Amino acid sequence: MLGRSGLSVSEVIYGNWLTHGETVDRAAATACVAAALDAGITTFDTADVYAMGEAEAVLGAALRGTRRESVEIATKVCLPTGDGPNDRGLSRKHVFESCHASLRRLGTDYVDLYQAHRFDPRTPLEETLVAFDDLVRQGKVRYVGVSEWTAAQIEQALTVAGELGLTRRIVANQPQYNMLWRVIEPDVLPLCRAEGIGQIVFQPLAQGVLTGKYRPGAAPPAGSRAAAAGRAPRFIGRVLGDAVLDRVQRLRPLADEAGLTMAQLAIAWTLATDGVSGAIIGATRAAQVTENATAAGVRLSPDLLAAIDQTLGDLVDRDPAKTADMFAVKPEWSAA
Incomplete structure (x- = not known):
């Protein structure tokens, strides 16, 4: 369940940041979506800003022919989608225009989850x-959420929504979260647990670093994200330091044993x-x-979870001040 809402989501969710419309052609993207459906994945995540709308269009085309009620589609609004002053942010104008454009690209009458991609000060x-609530009332959005908001920002939104008596409160938060990056644990997670807000986390593999494919002192393997064209190498290059890669390799025996x-x-x-x-x-x-x-459905034993913590040790980042800053890294993570 997505928090304490009535919406079911698949534990593993298929997303298309940096892939559809950028590093993956339409045929491969369609095959990936088909594989997701075959594997029982029902929830699909995208955003208006991914490949400047092309990611939504590719996902919509790949899902065409799938019974709409059998899947949950999530998208987002806030980050710049054009050069104009109103082509970004969370103003009523941009929220409405972006939602309608997303619906056209996705080829659907509604999205199951509409998320504020960042906080707009x-x-x-x-x-x-109120703009989000109006979209709910119009039937274009089923549930609303946020992405990379701090605990204080989420708490403020819950307070304001309560004061306004809005139809639909925030039920989801989409933060970066993985074995290495745990900055939501001190503040965001406790608040969201108390308020019934479910986490739909991105980068559980730390952009592929936690797969073990990258090895200390070695060039990125052919076909990997770090060796790809486009923006992907710039993002993953921040976390390819040998200190991280060495520690990740020490997780391999734990995975093998499990x-x-x-x-x-x-x-x-x-x-x-x-x-x-x-x-x-x-x-x-x-x-x-x-x-x-x-x-x-895989359940890890307490002993295995403790062994992972011991192996990664002080490389884990739990600094709550870095919430909403997905580009911040510990110095020892970087290959620079």
């Missing part, structure tokens, strides 16, 4: 929340966290989707 929170791949171990670890409703995976090949989807 320029727009009154009341304006944003009968899991490194990727399955990392996803299952994320799903073991109380309050996490689902983990978003990306893929360039259908086989990756099939492998990673099997992490759903």
Whole structure:
């Protein structure tokens, strides 16, 4: 269940940041979506800003022919989608225009979850929340959520929504979260657990680092995200320091003992966290989707969870001040 809402989501969620419309062609994207459906994945995550709308269009085309009621589609609004002053943020104007554009690209009458991609300090929170609520009343949005908001921002939104008596309160938060990046644990997670807000986390594999495919002192393997064209190498390059890669390799015996791949171990670890409703995976090949989807339902023993913590040690970042800053990393993480 997504928090304390009535919406069911798949534990493993298929997302298309940096893939559809960028590093993966339409044929491969369609195959990945088909593999996700075959594996029992029902929840699909995207955003208006991914590939400047192309990711939504590719996902919509790939899902065409699938019974709409059998899947949950989530998308987002806030980050710049154009050069104009109103092509960004959470103003009523941009929220409405972006939602309608997303619906057209996705080829659907409604989205199951509409999320504020970041907090917008320029727009009154009341304006944003009422705009979201109006979309719910119009039937274009079923549930609303946020992404990479701090605990204070989420708490403020809950307070304002209560004062305004809005139809639909926030039921989801989408933060970055994985074995290495745990900055939501001190503040965001406790608040969301208390308020019934489910976490749909992204980068459970730390952009592939936790799969173990990258090794200390070695060039990125061919076909990997770090060796790809486009923006992907810039993002993953921040976490390819030998200190991280060496420690990740020490997780391999733990995965082997559990009968899991490194990727399955990392996803299952994320799903073991109380309050996490689902983990978003990306893929360039259908086989990756099939492998990673099997992490759903895996339960890790307390001894294994403790061994993971001991292995990663002080490389884990739990600094709550870095919430909402997905580009912040510990110095020892970087290859620079």
